[in-house]
Amino acid sequence: MTFFKKLMLSLGFLAILMPSIAHADSVESSKKMVQTLANQAIAIISKDGSSMSEQKTAFKKLLNQNFDTDKIGKFALGRYRRQATPEQLSEYTRLFDRMIVEVYTQRFQEYSGQTIDVTNGYEDKQSGDVVVNSLVKGSGSPIAVDWRVRDGKIIDVIVEGVSLSITKRDDFASTIKKGGGNIDALIAHLKK
Amino acid sequence: MKQLILIAGLVGLITGGLGVNSAAAQVNDPLEPMNRAVFGFNNVVDEIILDPAVVAYRAAVPKPVRSGLKNFLHNLESPLYFANNLLQGDFTGAMTTLKRTAINTMVGFGGLFDFAAAEGIHPDTEDFGQTLAVWGVNDGPYLVLPLLGPSNARDLSGLIVDSYADPINQYANNIDEEEWIYARAGAKALVTKNEVYDIQKDLKRNSSDYYATIRSAAKQSRDAMINDRKNGKNQGYAPLPSFDIE
Numbered sequence: 001m002t003f004f005k006k007l008m009l010s011l012g013f014l015a016i017l018m019p020s021i022a023h024a025d026s027v028e029s030s031k032k033m034v035q036t037l038a039n040q041a042i043a044i045i046s047k048d049g050s051s052m053s054e055q056k057t058a059f060k061k062l063l064n065q066n067f068d069t070d071k072i073g074k075f076a077l078g079r080y081r082r083q084a085t086p087e088q089l090s091e092y093t094r095l096f097d098r099m100i101v102e103v104y105t106q107r108f109q110e111y112s113g114q115t116i117d118v119t120n121g122y123e124d125k126q127s128g129d130v131v132v133n134s135l136v137k138g139s140g141s142p143i144a145v146d147w148r149v150r151d152g153k154i155i156d157v158i159v160e161g162v163s164l165s166i167t168k169r170d171d172f173a174s175t176i177k178k179g180g181g182n183i184d185a186l187i188a189h190l191k192k
Numbered sequence: 193m194k195q196l197i198l199i200a201g202l203v204g205l206i207t208g209g210l211g212v213n214s215a216a217a218q219v220n221d222p223l224e225p226m227n228r229a230v231f232g233f234n235n236v237v238d239e240i241i242l243d244p245a246v247v248a249y250r251a252a253v254p255k256p257v258r259s260g261l262k263n264f265l266h267n268l269e270s271p272l273y274f275a276n277n278l279l280q281g282d283f284t285g286a287m288t289t290l291k292r293t294a295i296n297t298m299v300g301f302g303g304l305f306d307f308a309a310a311e312g313i314h315p316d317t318e319d320f321g322q323t324l325a326v327w328g329v330n331d332g333p334y335l336v337l338p339l340l341g342p343s344n345a346r347d348l349s350g351l352i353v354d355s356y357a358d359p360i361n362q363y364a365n366n367i368d369e370e371e372w373i374y375a376r377a378g379a380k381a382l383v384t385k386n387e388v389y390d391i392q393k394d395l396k397r398n399s400s401d402y403y404a405t406i407r408s409a410a411k412q413s414r415d416a417m418i419n420d421r422k423n424g425k426n427q428g429y430a431p432l433p434s435f436d437i438e
Contacts (some may be wrong), residue, residue: 162416171401
């Protein structure tokens with residue numbers, strides 16, 4: 001075997017191995033990210049004597065580090081995004097970011113006094129996204145919470161099979177539809 | 193039994209026959225105006241009766257008693273869970289139900305304590321609506337039922353079959369004690385409401401169209417139940433719905 005052949009062969013092997021190494025790596029790092037996020041979030045809620053606004057500020061930082069709010073916002077707007085003017089889009093993005101912090105802060109507050117344990121992780125074949133499975137354990141039966149990760153950031157949280165991103169998208173689509181297909185109907189609501 | 197088969201056949205006709213379940217499809221809601229009206233009515237009932245009832249229930253009844261009632265009612269559903277697991281060909285689920293019922297009825301004082309769950313034997317709750325789904329029946333149009341809330345043609349048919357087939361309901365009917373059935377239904381409504389109270393408040397506060405939010409969540413939740421993905425079971429490796437940014 002010539003050197004060139006050897007080189008090509010090893011490069012070929014590398015090419016085959018590389019994606020799986022990369023994916024195994026991203027599954028593990030995603031699991032670690034979710035567990036760290038869960039621990040930090042619970043630490044924020046459980047911290048004695050911190051006010052609601054302090055908690056929110058801490059959450060906002062945590063969310064911006066771990067969630068791709070831009071992707072979530074775009075997904076939630078669905079096909080209406082293409083009809084939006086640049087002004088509408090920037091207004092929507094600003095309001096959506098504010099809302100998502102609110103929603104997730106409240107969601108995490110419901111988990112206070114409970115534990116979040118990462119149980120599994122895998123790569124979704126179709127989308128290439130990583131799914132991190134976790135169990136939230138409190139006094140009752142455990143709640144299954146799945147985290148969808150794309151490009152190292154969370155794009156969806158799925159509680160007992162209910163996706164927050166999809167629920168938001170359906171909520172928004174109906175609001176816009178009721179408002180005669182105008183995104184301003186949604187923006188007006190998000191302003192409240 | 194003959195009647196059951198007849199009803200099941202009718203269900204097939206109502207829900208548009210056999211078809212393939214498509215995951216994460218948009219909810220089919222041709223009756224939206226009517227559904228919204230019923231939804232509005234249910235919300236009023238919620239606000240003036242059920243919400244205050246839950247607040248009173250939480251204040252007056254200590255937590256151990258509340259979970260006792262929940263476990264007891266849950267245990268009463270066991271014959272249905274068992275039968276539906278069998279009808280779906282899920283023998284593991286049927287055995288789990290049998291084990292849970294035996295443990296909780298005998299050791300758990302007639303079902304007041306869920307010792308089985310403490311032993312790691314979690315419920316495999318199956319109803320006839322889910323059985324129909326496993327058999328390939330589509331969910332049909334989305335329905336909001338008065339007092340009972342989100343459903344669809346398939347699950348409503350399942351509900352009718354289940355309440356008809358329920359041995360405790362049949363027994364109560366046979367001895368002319370129908371008020372047992374109503375008492376049980378009332379208690380079940382309160383216990384269920386107590387379970388979803390906080391999440392419902394959260395959704396209501398954070399949605400721009402509460403009706404559409406519940407419709408979407410109900411569909412997703414039901415699909416998860418049909419695929420047995422509740423309570424941390426079957427976690428992992430389920431294909432995800434698309435997340436395309438259009």
